[in-house]
Amino acid sequence: MKWKISGWILVVLLILVSCKSNKELSTQSTSTAKPIINNSTTSQSNESTQSSSSTEQNPYGLKAPNNVYTYLIVTNTKGNEYLKNNGYSAVLKTDTKNPNQSFILENSTLLPNINDAYGTQSYMYFWCSSEVKSVLANVQLDDAIIFFEANEDYLNQLENTPTSSTSIQEDLDIEAINNGDIASLVGTWQNGTGDTLVINADGTTNKNQTIHTIKDSDKTSKIPYASLSTGEMGGSTPIGFFKIGFENPDGDNSDTTKPRLILAQQGGAYPAENYYYRQ
Known part of the structure:
Protein backbone atom coordinates (compact mmCIF):
# COMPACT_ATOMS: atom_id res chain seq x y z
CA MET A 1 0.00 0.00 0.00
CA LYS A 2 2.81 2.40 0.93
CA TRP A 3 4.52 1.62 -2.38
CA LYS A 4 1.37 2.47 -4.31
CA ILE A 5 0.98 5.81 -2.49
CA SER A 6 4.65 6.65 -3.07
CA GLY A 7 4.21 5.77 -6.73
CA TRP A 8 1.24 8.10 -7.10
CA ILE A 9 3.13 10.92 -5.34
CA LEU A 10 6.07 10.43 -7.71
CA VAL A 11 3.76 10.60 -10.75
CA VAL A 12 2.17 13.84 -9.48
CA LEU A 13 5.60 15.41 -8.88
CA LEU A 14 6.74 14.47 -12.37
CA ILE A 15 3.61 16.06 -13.87
CA LEU A 16 4.17 19.27 -11.88
CA VAL A 17 7.83 19.47 -12.93
CA SER A 18 6.87 18.89 -16.55
CA CYS A 19 4.25 21.68 -16.48
CA LYS A 20 6.71 24.12 -14.91
CA SER A 21 9.35 23.31 -17.53
CA ASN A 22 6.89 23.85 -20.40
CA LYS A 23 5.80 27.17 -18.90
CA GLU A 24 9.40 28.41 -18.67
CA LEU A 25 10.07 27.39 -22.29
CA SER A 26 6.92 29.21 -23.38
CA THR A 27 7.96 32.33 -21.45
CA GLN A 28 11.45 32.27 -22.97
CA SER A 29 9.99 31.87 -26.46
CA THR A 30 7.67 34.85 -25.94
CA SER A 31 10.49 36.96 -24.49
CA THR A 32 12.77 36.15 -27.42
CA ALA A 33 10.13 37.11 -29.99
CA LYS A 34 9.54 40.67 -28.71
CA PRO A 35 12.82 42.28 -29.84
CA ILE A 36 12.40 40.86 -33.35
CA ILE A 37 8.98 42.48 -33.65
CA ASN A 38 10.31 45.73 -32.22
CA ASN A 39 13.31 45.69 -34.54
CA SER A 40 11.04 45.18 -37.51
CA THR A 41 8.78 48.03 -36.41
CA THR A 42 11.76 50.31 -35.77
CA SER A 43 13.22 49.50 -39.18
CA GLN A 44 9.95 50.33 -40.90
CA SER A 45 9.68 53.56 -38.90
CA ASN A 46 13.22 54.59 -39.84
CA GLU A 47 12.57 53.89 -43.51
CA SER A 48 9.43 56.01 -43.34
CA THR A 49 11.29 58.87 -41.65
CA GLN A 50 14.10 58.78 -44.19
CA SER A 51 11.62 58.77 -47.04
CA SER A 52 9.77 61.73 -45.54
CA SER A 53 13.02 63.63 -44.98
CA SER A 54 14.11 62.97 -48.55
CA THR A 55 10.79 64.29 -49.86
CA GLU A 56 11.04 67.44 -47.78
CA GLN A 57 14.58 68.19 -48.97
CA ASN A 58 13.77 67.51 -52.63
CA PRO A 59 10.33 68.98 -53.35
CA TYR A 60 9.07 69.21 -56.93
CA GLY A 61 11.22 66.19 -57.78
CA LEU A 62 14.42 68.26 -57.68
CA LYS A 63 17.65 66.46 -56.91
CA ALA A 64 20.71 67.81 -55.14
CA PRO A 65 23.50 68.60 -57.64
CA ASN A 66 26.02 66.46 -55.74
CA ASN A 67 26.56 64.85 -52.32
CA VAL A 68 28.02 68.03 -50.74
CA TYR A 69 25.43 70.69 -51.61
CA THR A 70 22.36 68.81 -50.41
CA ASN A 160 -0.39 80.34 -52.17
CA THR A 161 0.84 83.89 -51.51
CA PRO A 162 -1.42 86.33 -53.39
CA THR A 163 0.40 88.16 -56.18
CA SER A 164 0.19 91.90 -56.60
CA SER A 165 -1.88 93.49 -59.34
CA THR A 166 1.39 95.08 -60.52
CA SER A 167 2.73 91.66 -61.43
CA ILE A 168 2.25 92.26 -65.17
CA GLN A 169 5.67 92.53 -66.80
CA GLU A 170 6.61 95.96 -68.10
CA ASP A 171 8.11 95.32 -71.52
CA LEU A 172 11.06 97.12 -73.05
CA ASP A 173 10.25 99.94 -75.48
CA ILE A 174 13.05 99.54 -78.01
CA GLU A 175 12.02 102.49 -80.19
CA ALA A 176 11.93 104.82 -77.18
CA ILE A 177 15.29 103.53 -75.91
CA ASN A 178 16.88 104.09 -79.34
CA ASN A 179 15.68 107.68 -79.14
CA GLY A 180 17.09 108.31 -75.67
CA ASP A 181 14.04 107.51 -73.51
CA ILE A 182 15.16 104.77 -71.09
CA ALA A 183 12.07 104.79 -68.84
CA SER A 184 11.32 101.13 -69.62
CA LEU A 185 14.85 100.18 -68.52
CA VAL A 186 14.70 101.83 -65.10
CA GLY A 187 14.74 99.41 -62.17
CA THR A 188 16.70 96.54 -60.67
CA TRP A 189 17.79 93.62 -62.84
CA GLN A 190 19.45 90.41 -61.72
CA ASN A 191 21.00 87.47 -63.54
CA GLY A 192 21.22 83.80 -62.61
CA THR A 193 24.58 84.19 -60.88
CA GLY A 194 23.15 86.76 -58.47
CA ASP A 195 24.77 89.80 -60.11
CA THR A 196 22.57 92.89 -59.88
CA LEU A 197 22.29 95.80 -62.31
CA VAL A 198 20.44 98.90 -61.07
CA ILE A 199 19.48 101.41 -63.77
CA ASN A 200 18.46 104.89 -62.66
CA ALA A 201 16.23 107.35 -64.54
CA ASP A 202 19.23 109.53 -65.43
CA GLY A 203 21.02 106.59 -67.05
CA THR A 204 23.51 106.00 -64.25
CA THR A 205 23.94 102.53 -62.78
CA ASN A 206 25.27 100.80 -59.68
CA LYS A 207 28.31 99.73 -61.72
CA ASN A 208 29.60 103.31 -62.03
CA GLN A 209 28.69 103.25 -65.71
CA THR A 210 26.16 105.30 -67.66
CA ILE A 211 23.85 104.12 -70.43
CA HIS A 212 24.40 105.72 -73.83
CA THR A 213 21.63 104.90 -76.29
CA ILE A 214 22.28 104.15 -79.97
CA LYS A 215 19.99 105.35 -82.76
CA ASP A 216 18.37 102.53 -84.79
CA SER A 217 20.30 99.84 -82.87
CA ASP A 218 17.63 97.30 -83.78
CA LYS A 219 18.34 97.90 -87.49
CA THR A 220 22.14 97.83 -87.33
CA SER A 221 22.40 94.78 -85.04
CA LYS A 222 20.68 91.41 -84.67
CA ILE A 223 20.01 92.37 -81.04
CA PRO A 224 18.99 95.93 -80.06
CA TYR A 225 21.58 97.40 -77.73
CA ALA A 226 23.08 100.41 -76.00
CA SER A 227 26.44 101.08 -74.40
CA LEU A 228 27.42 101.10 -70.73
CA SER A 229 30.36 103.44 -70.40
CA THR A 230 32.56 104.88 -67.66
CA GLY A 231 33.52 107.78 -69.91
CA GLU A 232 37.07 106.50 -70.24
CA MET A 233 38.71 105.06 -73.33
CA GLY A 234 37.92 101.38 -73.72
CA GLY A 235 35.65 101.41 -70.71
CA SER A 236 32.35 100.50 -72.38
CA THR A 237 30.23 97.36 -72.36
CA PRO A 238 27.39 96.61 -74.80
CA ILE A 239 24.02 95.94 -73.15
CA GLY A 240 21.59 93.92 -75.26
CA PHE A 241 17.80 94.29 -75.05
CA PHE A 242 15.32 91.41 -75.39
CA LYS A 243 11.63 92.29 -75.54
CA ILE A 244 9.04 89.77 -74.38
CA GLY A 245 8.88 87.07 -77.05
CA PHE A 246 12.11 88.14 -78.80
CA GLU A 247 14.61 85.28 -79.10
CA ASN A 248 18.36 85.44 -79.46
CA PRO A 249 19.02 84.66 -83.17
CA ASP A 250 22.15 82.72 -82.19
CA GLY A 251 20.26 80.42 -79.81
CA ASP A 252 18.18 81.37 -76.82
CA ASN A 253 18.44 79.81 -73.35
CA SER A 254 16.38 82.45 -71.55
CA ASP A 255 12.77 82.86 -70.44
CA THR A 256 11.26 84.63 -73.45
CA THR A 257 8.04 85.39 -71.56
CA LYS A 258 9.91 88.19 -69.75
CA PRO A 259 12.00 91.18 -70.81
CA ARG A 260 15.74 90.49 -70.49
CA LEU A 261 19.10 92.22 -70.66
CA ILE A 262 22.52 90.82 -71.50
CA LEU A 263 25.98 92.29 -70.86
CA ALA A 264 28.45 90.89 -73.38
CA GLN A 265 31.23 92.06 -75.66
CA GLN A 266 30.14 89.79 -78.50
CA GLY A 267 27.15 87.84 -79.78
CA GLY A 268 26.41 84.17 -79.31
CA ALA A 269 24.18 81.70 -77.49
CA TYR A 270 24.62 83.01 -73.96
CA PRO A 271 24.25 80.70 -70.94
CA ALA A 272 20.86 80.92 -69.22
CA GLU A 273 22.38 82.36 -66.04
CA ASN A 274 23.87 85.35 -67.95
CA TYR A 275 20.49 86.90 -68.71
CA TYR A 276 19.25 89.68 -66.40
CA TYR A 277 15.58 89.76 -65.39
CA ARG A 278 13.65 92.62 -63.84
CA GLN A 279 13.18 92.26 -60.08
Whole structure:
Protein backbone atom coordinates (compact mmCIF):
# COMPACT_ATOMS: atom_id res chain seq x y z
CA MET A 1 0.00 0.00 0.00
CA LYS A 2 2.81 2.40 0.93
CA TRP A 3 4.52 1.62 -2.38
CA LYS A 4 1.37 2.47 -4.31
CA ILE A 5 0.98 5.81 -2.49
CA SER A 6 4.65 6.65 -3.07
CA GLY A 7 4.21 5.77 -6.73
CA TRP A 8 1.24 8.10 -7.10
CA ILE A 9 3.13 10.92 -5.34
CA LEU A 10 6.07 10.43 -7.71
CA VAL A 11 3.76 10.60 -10.75
CA VAL A 12 2.17 13.84 -9.48
CA LEU A 13 5.60 15.41 -8.88
CA LEU A 14 6.74 14.47 -12.37
CA ILE A 15 3.61 16.06 -13.87
CA LEU A 16 4.17 19.27 -11.88
CA VAL A 17 7.83 19.47 -12.93
CA SER A 18 6.87 18.89 -16.55
CA CYS A 19 4.25 21.68 -16.48
CA LYS A 20 6.71 24.12 -14.91
CA SER A 21 9.35 23.31 -17.53
CA ASN A 22 6.89 23.85 -20.40
CA LYS A 23 5.80 27.17 -18.90
CA GLU A 24 9.40 28.41 -18.67
CA LEU A 25 10.07 27.39 -22.29
CA SER A 26 6.92 29.21 -23.38
CA THR A 27 7.96 32.33 -21.45
CA GLN A 28 11.45 32.27 -22.97
CA SER A 29 9.99 31.87 -26.46
CA THR A 30 7.67 34.85 -25.94
CA SER A 31 10.49 36.96 -24.49
CA THR A 32 12.77 36.15 -27.42
CA ALA A 33 10.13 37.11 -29.99
CA LYS A 34 9.54 40.67 -28.71
CA PRO A 35 12.82 42.28 -29.84
CA ILE A 36 12.40 40.86 -33.35
CA ILE A 37 8.98 42.48 -33.65
CA ASN A 38 10.31 45.73 -32.22
CA ASN A 39 13.31 45.69 -34.54
CA SER A 40 11.04 45.18 -37.51
CA THR A 41 8.78 48.03 -36.41
CA THR A 42 11.76 50.31 -35.77
CA SER A 43 13.22 49.50 -39.18
CA GLN A 44 9.95 50.33 -40.90
CA SER A 45 9.68 53.56 -38.90
CA ASN A 46 13.22 54.59 -39.84
CA GLU A 47 12.57 53.89 -43.51
CA SER A 48 9.43 56.01 -43.34
CA THR A 49 11.29 58.87 -41.65
CA GLN A 50 14.10 58.78 -44.19
CA SER A 51 11.62 58.77 -47.04
CA SER A 52 9.77 61.73 -45.54
CA SER A 53 13.02 63.63 -44.98
CA SER A 54 14.11 62.97 -48.55
CA THR A 55 10.79 64.29 -49.86
CA GLU A 56 11.04 67.44 -47.78
CA GLN A 57 14.58 68.19 -48.97
CA ASN A 58 13.77 67.51 -52.63
CA PRO A 59 10.33 68.98 -53.35
CA TYR A 60 9.07 69.21 -56.93
CA GLY A 61 11.22 66.19 -57.78
CA LEU A 62 14.42 68.26 -57.68
CA LYS A 63 17.65 66.46 -56.91
CA ALA A 64 20.71 67.81 -55.14
CA PRO A 65 23.50 68.60 -57.64
CA ASN A 66 26.02 66.46 -55.74
CA ASN A 67 26.56 64.85 -52.32
CA VAL A 68 28.02 68.03 -50.74
CA TYR A 69 25.43 70.69 -51.61
CA THR A 70 22.36 68.81 -50.41
CA TYR A 71 20.09 71.47 -48.86
CA LEU A 72 17.77 73.62 -50.98
CA ILE A 73 17.46 77.13 -49.50
CA VAL A 74 15.14 79.99 -50.47
CA THR A 75 15.75 83.67 -49.73
CA ASN A 76 14.82 87.12 -51.04
CA THR A 77 16.84 90.02 -52.44
CA LYS A 78 18.10 90.90 -48.94
CA GLY A 79 19.44 87.38 -48.57
CA ASN A 80 21.16 87.65 -51.93
CA GLU A 81 22.87 90.87 -50.81
CA TYR A 82 23.92 89.20 -47.55
CA LEU A 83 25.56 86.34 -49.43
CA LYS A 84 27.55 88.69 -51.67
CA ASN A 85 28.59 90.97 -48.79
CA ASN A 86 29.81 88.04 -46.69
CA GLY A 87 32.02 86.34 -49.23
CA TYR A 88 29.68 83.62 -50.48
CA SER A 89 29.76 82.90 -54.20
CA ALA A 90 27.84 80.82 -56.72
CA VAL A 91 29.80 77.89 -58.18
CA LEU A 92 29.26 75.21 -60.79
CA LYS A 93 27.70 71.86 -59.89
CA THR A 94 31.05 70.12 -60.22
CA ASP A 95 32.93 72.54 -57.95
CA THR A 96 33.12 71.24 -54.37
CA LYS A 97 36.43 72.84 -53.36
CA ASN A 98 35.05 75.40 -50.91
CA PRO A 99 31.58 74.30 -49.73
CA ASN A 100 31.70 76.53 -46.63
CA GLN A 101 31.72 79.75 -48.68
CA SER A 102 29.79 78.82 -51.80
CA PHE A 103 26.43 77.67 -53.13
CA ILE A 104 24.87 76.34 -56.32
CA LEU A 105 21.96 78.24 -57.84
CA GLU A 106 18.73 76.37 -58.61
CA ASN A 107 16.92 77.98 -61.56
CA SER A 108 14.16 75.43 -62.07
CA THR A 109 11.02 77.14 -63.35
CA LEU A 110 8.98 74.62 -61.36
CA LEU A 111 9.73 76.55 -58.18
CA PRO A 112 7.21 79.21 -57.14
CA ASN A 113 8.00 82.86 -57.80
CA ILE A 114 11.61 82.22 -58.79
CA ASN A 115 11.91 85.43 -60.83
CA ASP A 116 8.74 87.23 -60.03
CA ALA A 117 7.21 89.99 -62.06
CA TYR A 118 8.01 93.66 -61.81
CA GLY A 119 6.87 95.30 -58.59
CA THR A 120 6.56 92.19 -56.42
CA GLN A 121 8.84 90.14 -54.18
CA SER A 122 11.20 87.74 -55.92
CA TYR A 123 12.91 84.67 -54.50
CA MET A 124 16.31 83.10 -55.00
CA TYR A 125 16.89 79.36 -54.62
CA PHE A 126 20.23 77.67 -54.06
CA TRP A 127 21.80 74.44 -52.82
CA CYS A 128 24.30 74.54 -49.95
CA SER A 129 26.20 72.28 -47.58
CA SER A 130 25.00 71.37 -44.09
CA GLU A 131 27.60 73.76 -42.60
CA VAL A 132 26.34 76.75 -44.61
CA LYS A 133 22.74 75.82 -43.82
CA SER A 134 23.53 75.91 -40.09
CA VAL A 135 25.16 79.34 -40.39
CA LEU A 136 22.39 80.89 -42.49
CA ALA A 137 19.69 79.57 -40.16
CA ASN A 138 20.87 82.10 -37.56
CA VAL A 139 21.08 85.11 -39.89
CA GLN A 140 18.52 87.84 -39.26
CA LEU A 141 18.02 91.25 -40.87
CA ASP A 142 15.69 93.75 -39.20
CA ASP A 143 14.86 91.04 -36.64
CA ALA A 144 13.56 88.76 -39.39
CA ILE A 145 14.88 85.42 -40.63
CA ILE A 146 15.72 85.65 -44.34
CA PHE A 147 16.95 82.14 -45.18
CA PHE A 148 14.55 79.19 -45.17
CA GLU A 149 14.92 75.55 -46.12
CA ALA A 150 12.78 75.07 -49.21
CA ASN A 151 10.81 72.07 -47.99
CA GLU A 152 7.39 71.17 -49.30
CA ASP A 153 5.42 72.99 -46.60
CA TYR A 154 7.30 76.27 -47.06
CA LEU A 155 7.05 76.18 -50.85
CA ASN A 156 3.32 75.61 -50.58
CA GLN A 157 3.11 78.84 -48.59
CA LEU A 158 4.96 80.70 -51.34
CA GLU A 159 2.72 79.24 -54.02
CA ASN A 160 -0.39 80.34 -52.17
CA THR A 161 0.84 83.89 -51.51
CA PRO A 162 -1.42 86.33 -53.39
CA THR A 163 0.40 88.16 -56.18
CA SER A 164 0.19 91.90 -56.60
CA SER A 165 -1.88 93.49 -59.34
CA THR A 166 1.39 95.08 -60.52
CA SER A 167 2.73 91.66 -61.43
CA ILE A 168 2.25 92.26 -65.17
CA GLN A 169 5.67 92.53 -66.80
CA GLU A 170 6.61 95.96 -68.10
CA ASP A 171 8.11 95.32 -71.52
CA LEU A 172 11.06 97.12 -73.05
CA ASP A 173 10.25 99.94 -75.48
CA ILE A 174 13.05 99.54 -78.01
CA GLU A 175 12.02 102.49 -80.19
CA ALA A 176 11.93 104.82 -77.18
CA ILE A 177 15.29 103.53 -75.91
CA ASN A 178 16.88 104.09 -79.34
CA ASN A 179 15.68 107.68 -79.14
CA GLY A 180 17.09 108.31 -75.67
CA ASP A 181 14.04 107.51 -73.51
CA ILE A 182 15.16 104.77 -71.09
CA ALA A 183 12.07 104.79 -68.84
CA SER A 184 11.32 101.13 -69.62
CA LEU A 185 14.85 100.18 -68.52
CA VAL A 186 14.70 101.83 -65.10
CA GLY A 187 14.74 99.41 -62.17
CA THR A 188 16.70 96.54 -60.67
CA TRP A 189 17.79 93.62 -62.84
CA GLN A 190 19.45 90.41 -61.72
CA ASN A 191 21.00 87.47 -63.54
CA GLY A 192 21.22 83.80 -62.61
CA THR A 193 24.58 84.19 -60.88
CA GLY A 194 23.15 86.76 -58.47
CA ASP A 195 24.77 89.80 -60.11
CA THR A 196 22.57 92.89 -59.88
CA LEU A 197 22.29 95.80 -62.31
CA VAL A 198 20.44 98.90 -61.07
CA ILE A 199 19.48 101.41 -63.77
CA ASN A 200 18.46 104.89 -62.66
CA ALA A 201 16.23 107.35 -64.54
CA ASP A 202 19.23 109.53 -65.43
CA GLY A 203 21.02 106.59 -67.05
CA THR A 204 23.51 106.00 -64.25
CA THR A 205 23.94 102.53 -62.78
CA ASN A 206 25.27 100.80 -59.68
CA LYS A 207 28.31 99.73 -61.72
CA ASN A 208 29.60 103.31 -62.03
CA GLN A 209 28.69 103.25 -65.71
CA THR A 210 26.16 105.30 -67.66
CA ILE A 211 23.85 104.12 -70.43
CA HIS A 212 24.40 105.72 -73.83
CA THR A 213 21.63 104.90 -76.29
CA ILE A 214 22.28 104.15 -79.97
CA LYS A 215 19.99 105.35 -82.76
CA ASP A 216 18.37 102.53 -84.79
CA SER A 217 20.30 99.84 -82.87
CA ASP A 218 17.63 97.30 -83.78
CA LYS A 219 18.34 97.90 -87.49
CA THR A 220 22.14 97.83 -87.33
CA SER A 221 22.40 94.78 -85.04
CA LYS A 222 20.68 91.41 -84.67
CA ILE A 223 20.01 92.37 -81.04
CA PRO A 224 18.99 95.93 -80.06
CA TYR A 225 21.58 97.40 -77.73
CA ALA A 226 23.08 100.41 -76.00
CA SER A 227 26.44 101.08 -74.40
CA LEU A 228 27.42 101.10 -70.73
CA SER A 229 30.36 103.44 -70.40
CA THR A 230 32.56 104.88 -67.66
CA GLY A 231 33.52 107.78 -69.91
CA GLU A 232 37.07 106.50 -70.24
CA MET A 233 38.71 105.06 -73.33
CA GLY A 234 37.92 101.38 -73.72
CA GLY A 235 35.65 101.41 -70.71
CA SER A 236 32.35 100.50 -72.38
CA THR A 237 30.23 97.36 -72.36
CA PRO A 238 27.39 96.61 -74.80
CA ILE A 239 24.02 95.94 -73.15
CA GLY A 240 21.59 93.92 -75.26
CA PHE A 241 17.80 94.29 -75.05
CA PHE A 242 15.32 91.41 -75.39
CA LYS A 243 11.63 92.29 -75.54
CA ILE A 244 9.04 89.77 -74.38
CA GLY A 245 8.88 87.07 -77.05
CA PHE A 246 12.11 88.14 -78.80
CA GLU A 247 14.61 85.28 -79.10
CA ASN A 248 18.36 85.44 -79.46
CA PRO A 249 19.02 84.66 -83.17
CA ASP A 250 22.15 82.72 -82.19
CA GLY A 251 20.26 80.42 -79.81
CA ASP A 252 18.18 81.37 -76.82
CA ASN A 253 18.44 79.81 -73.35
CA SER A 254 16.38 82.45 -71.55
CA ASP A 255 12.77 82.86 -70.44
CA THR A 256 11.26 84.63 -73.45
CA THR A 257 8.04 85.39 -71.56
CA LYS A 258 9.91 88.19 -69.75
CA PRO A 259 12.00 91.18 -70.81
CA ARG A 260 15.74 90.49 -70.49
CA LEU A 261 19.10 92.22 -70.66
CA ILE A 262 22.52 90.82 -71.50
CA LEU A 263 25.98 92.29 -70.86
CA ALA A 264 28.45 90.89 -73.38
CA GLN A 265 31.23 92.06 -75.66
CA GLN A 266 30.14 89.79 -78.50
CA GLY A 267 27.15 87.84 -79.78
CA GLY A 268 26.41 84.17 -79.31
CA ALA A 269 24.18 81.70 -77.49
CA TYR A 270 24.62 83.01 -73.96
CA PRO A 271 24.25 80.70 -70.94
CA ALA A 272 20.86 80.92 -69.22
CA GLU A 273 22.38 82.36 -66.04
CA ASN A 274 23.87 85.35 -67.95
CA TYR A 275 20.49 86.90 -68.71
CA TYR A 276 19.25 89.68 -66.40
CA TYR A 277 15.58 89.76 -65.39
CA ARG A 278 13.65 92.62 -63.84
CA GLN A 279 13.18 92.26 -60.08
